[in-house]
Amino acid sequence: MANYPEQLDRTFAALVDPTRRAILTRLEREHGVSVSELARPFAIKLPAVMKHLGVLDDAGLITRSKIGRTVTVRLSPEPMKEAMDWLRRYERFWSAGLDRLAAYAEGKEAEMREKGG
């Protein structure tokens, strides 16, 4: 019904961390940011930022490209889309079920009223 690929685990695990989310949120606003520019707002050292970028990269949420000495980071939307699609399958599951539940209960209600309940 709702296949749960390993990719989703990586996506959601990557999104758990507040620093990584802050990085993604920034990349949402700005298309292509250098690593040093990304690291600036955080009270953590560059190697720690690099580690977060590694996790995001493994999850496929960002891409890194190097030109000269500058590494530019960009958002990569596909895994996020998969995560949303997965949630949407859950929604379809329940939404369709609850429609039938409503129809069934309404039928019962009508029966009871006919009986004067």
Place this chain on the structure above:
Amino acid sequence: MTSLTIVRRIRARPSLVFDALTTSEGIARWWGPDDGPVLLAETDLRVGGRYRVRFRMLDGSEHESSGEYLEVVRPERLAMSWRWAGGEEDPGESLVEINLRAIAEGTELIFTHSRLHDEETRRSHEAGWNGALYKLERHFLASSEHRETQ
């Protein structure tokens, strides 16, 4: 985004809706994502009791979910754990909560399926998760239809 909320207004009194949610007879009539049949519906409706539902989809695939009733307050509230059998589809346990409120036309049903990524959610202790993901979703799926999520 770790949870999904659906609200339905139903022209039936809460006790009838509650029974449709919790009896084998009721469950057999609605459970599942399409019009495929429910093959098995067992419920032991008490706190600590278990339920098990197996259904076949129109594509022929069969699926089973089961869990434990955590709160049973007829006809107002039902909470139960949720897990796919086999674990191949969705690892881990999630939480289903249903609140029923009497309204003039019948019942307002508020359905929530949460802890859909339980392990990560527990580890994170992070309240800002949903909002951040929501913003990102808006970015990625700007044109898609909106749905009720938290």
